[in-house]
Amino acid sequence: MSTSWADSSTGVDFVTAPGAYGGNGSGRSSYVPPHLRNRPPSGGQQGPAFYSGPTLGNERFGQGVQSGGGENIIGPRNYYNRPGYSGGGGRGGWNSRIGGWERGRDQEVNPFGADVDTEQVFNEQENTGIHFDAYEDIPVETSGDNVPPPVNTFAEIDLGEALNQNIRRCKYVKPTPVQRHAIPISLAGRDLMACAQTGSGKTAAFCFPIISGIMSGQGVQRPSHMPRMSFPLALILSPTRELSCQIHEEAKKFAYQTGVRVVVAYGGAPINQQLRDLERGVDILVATPGRLVDLLERARLSLQMIRYLALDEADRMLDMGFEPQIRKIVQQMDMPPPGIRQTMLFSATFPKEIQRLASDFLANYIFLAVGRVGSSTDLIAQRVEFVQETDKRSHLMDLLHAQRANGVQAKQALTLVFVETKKGADSLEHWLCMNGFPAAAIHGDRTQQEREYALRSFKTGHTPILVATDVAARGLDIPHVAHVINFDLPKDIDDYVHRIGRTGRAGKTGLATAFFNESNSSMARALSELMQEANQEVPDWLSHFATRHSYGGKNRRGGGRFGGRDFRRDSSFNRGPAPYHGPGNVGVGYGAAGGYNGAYAAGGYNGAYAAGGTSAWD
Numbered sequence: 001m002s003t004s005w006a007d008s009s010t011g012v013d014f015v016t017a018p019g020a021y022g023g024n025g026s027g028r029s030s031y032v033p034p035h036l037r038n039r040p041p042s043g044g045q046q047g048p049a050f051y052s053g054p055t056l057g058n059e060r061f062g063q064g065v066q067s068g069g070g071e072n073i074i075g076p077r078n079y080y081n082r083p084g085y086s087g088g089g090g091r092g093g094w095n096s097r098i099g100g101w102e103r104g105r106d107q108e109v110n111p112f113g114a115d116v117d118t119e120q121v122f123n124e125q126e127n128t129g130i131h132f133d134a135y136e137d138i139p140v141e142t143s144g145d146n147v148p149p150p151v152n153t154f155a156e157i158d159l160g161e162a163l164n165q166n167i168r169r170c171k172y173v174k175p176t177p178v179q180r181h182a183i184p185i186s187l188a189g190r191d192l193m194a195c196a197q198t199g200s201g202k203t204a205a206f207c208f209p210i211i212s213g214i215m216s217g218q219g220v221q222r223p224s225h226m227p228r229m230s231f232p233l234a235l236i237l238s239p240t241r242e243l244s245c246q247i248h249e250e251a252k253k254f255a256y257q258t259g260v261r262v263v264v265a266y267g268g269a270p271i272n273q274q275l276r277d278l279e280r281g282v283d284i285l286v287a288t289p290g291r292l293v294d295l296l297e298r299a300r301l302s303l304q305m306i307r308y309l310a311l312d313e314a315d316r317m318l319d320m321g322f323e324p325q326i327r328k329i330v331q332q333m334d335m336p337p338p339g340i341r342q343t344m345l346f347s348a349t350f351p352k353e354i355q356r357l358a359s360d361f362l363a364n365y366i367f368l369a370v371g372r373v374g375s376s377t378d379l380i381a382q383r384v385e386f387v388q389e390t391d392k393r394s395h396l397m398d399l400l401h402a403q404r405a406n407g408v409q410a411k412q413a414l415t416l417v418f419v420e421t422k423k424g425a426d427s428l429e430h431w432l433c434m435n436g437f438p439a440a441a442i443h444g445d446r447t448q449q450e451r452e453y454a455l456r457s458f459k460t461g462h463t464p465i466l467v468a469t470d471v472a473a474r475g476l477d478i479p480h481v482a483h484v485i486n487f488d489l490p491k492d493i494d495d496y497v498h499r500i501g502r503t504g505r506a507g508k509t510g511l512a513t514a515f516f517n518e519s520n521s522s523m524a525r526a527l528s529e530l531m532q533e534a535n536q537e538v539p540d541w542l543s544h545f546a547t548r549h550s551y552g553g554k555n556r557r558g559g560g561r562f563g564g565r566d567f568r569r570d571s572s573f574n575r576g577p578a579p580y581h582g583p584g585n586v587g588v589g590y591g592a593a594g595g596y597n598g599a600y601a602a603g604g605y606n607g608a609y610a611a612g613g614t615s616a617w618d
């Protein structure tokens with residue numbers, strides 16, 4: 001795991017490094033607010049003129065009003081003006097001591113690669129994806145009070161010049177639908193529960209407002225009497241180590257030269273290194289829950305300055321496995337309560353029971369659904385094959401041979417195979433390798449080093465097949481995953497949605513194949529409904545299974561195609577004092593269904609990989 005800031009730490013150079021503290025010639029560093037850090041020296045000038053973005057930031061917190069100095073904050077920010085904190089010190093932000101910044105000066109490593117002429121890269125290749133416009137006609141629903149209107153371009157949003165520059169470096173030409181809606185909502189300081197399809201850009205949707213908010217924030221000062229304690233301003237939680245690392249890498253790109261420092265903490269890696277990273281200063285902490293609790297219990301981290309909390313894969317974070325830990329972190333430590341902090345929950349799936357649980361963490365929130373909650377994108381061609389348990393391996397072999405026969409270059413056509421158990425993953429990996437298909441495996445019993453090695457080897461195409469348990473089902477954004485095979489189907493339709501979402505991302509097409517047999521009967525109905533919603537052809541035999549197993553069960557999707565999203569609208573859920581203030585507005589942008597372009601319409605795998613069709617690795 002690269003720790004780019006730490007790698008280049010110089011340890012003591014307060015004066016010359018373009019970091020949080022500018023030199024004042026006295027040997028003692030003077031504070032430079034985050035939005036001015038990491039700027040190349042420009043005639044010695046270090047004034048607000050560098051920053052063309054918002055300077056007050058009060059709109060970030062909805063009702064908050066700030067008129068220049070930290071002491072005038074009304075609303076959420078006045079939380080920080082309580083005893084124990086010195087006042088914001090007027091213009092110029094957080095005053096002279098922030099977390100661990102002053103203990104060491106790091107030089108920020110360019111996450112885009114050294115000496116990259118960003119404008120040139122931007123012009124060379126736009127990150128549009130071949131079907132990026134496929135997202136344009138997707139139905140969008142918002143509910144809640146006074147929903148801020150969406151934007152159509154990044155230029156319409158006042159994110160600050162440094163962040164805008166990074167957006168250009170990322171080659172993002174225009175916001176995806178979830179970004180168009182979620183970013184203005186978050187910038188307005190509102191809590192948000194957002195549901196949007198896999199691969200549709202949710203990471204940037206929560207990172208941009210957080211970075212922009214921290215850049216423009218003023219009047220916040222970390223307590224100075226606990227020098228070894230870190231006080232992040234934002235916390236991003238995710239369920240897996242690999243996803244936390246990925247979010248960290250993304251966030252570092254978005255935060256490059258903004259002065260906002262991003263640190264990651266996750267289990268399975270040496271904690272001392274992570275503690276050192278934290279001590280160097282942290283604005284945004286990306287973490288997995290277990291390691292975070294460890295850090296909190298060691299009293300090396302405090303959440304009392306948290307202004308932004310984002311839960312990625314929020315439904316997973318609040319399901320039975322994680323909920324106690326999340327409640328502990330969010331409700332039982334020192335994190336400011338809802339209404340004081342700003343909370344953003346994101347996922348591609350959001351069962352209603354989990355929405356209800358989640359509402360405990362939010363204040364007067366806006367619900368945003370881009371596409372139907374829990375739907376898959378129709379950029380993914382879905383196939384279901386009836387395969388008995390005993391035939392699965394030979395069937396898999398047929399698929400892989402067909403892929404190979406069609407001359408698909410391995411590095412551009414990675415195949416991700418999901419299995420049920422860790423043992424199953426080990427044995428399938430071994431069997432594939434024995435049969436001439438270089439494969440790696442990732443699951444929870446592997447060491448973190450092994451997991452990272454497997455993922456790297458897969459990403460680089462060294463082993464173009466990755467056998468995985470659900471540890472790789474959510475969030476991972478691996479370019480060139482062309483085919484997801486559900487060798488064993490999951491028990492829950494939402495897990496299926498996340499698994500197949502490892503392909504068909506950012507507007508690109510992909511292929512997903514599932515092996516189905518009698519043992520998966522309970523999935524039949526949900527699977528066929530999901531496929532219909534995504535304009536996929538449902539085999540007759542699957543429809544028969546679905547009819548036979550259409551009663552009850554956890555995996556009933558229910559509701560109309562575009563209905564029943566925000567649980568607050570469902571009367572059966574509205575028993576308690578849910579903080580719902582009516583539907584507000586419902587913006588629905590139905591357009592042409594934007595169906596799948598038919599590249600995979602002609603049956604059979606040979607057809608799927610045949611020359612001439614639009615393929616997932618174009």
Ligand SMILES: Nc1ncnc2c1ncn2[C@@H]1O[C@H](COP(=O)(O)OP(=O)(O)OP(=O)(O)O)[C@@H](O)[C@H]1O
Nearest residue numbers: 127172174175176198199200201202203475477506
């Ligand atoms: N505005 C944009 N323009 C072009 N590409 C984008 C844009 N926003 C995000 N992307 C790219 O889209 C890909 C998917 O984004 P991201 O991983 O955030 O999806 P996601 O919605 O979080 O998916 P998942 O539900 O699987 O976690 C990434 O490679 C990201 O760089």
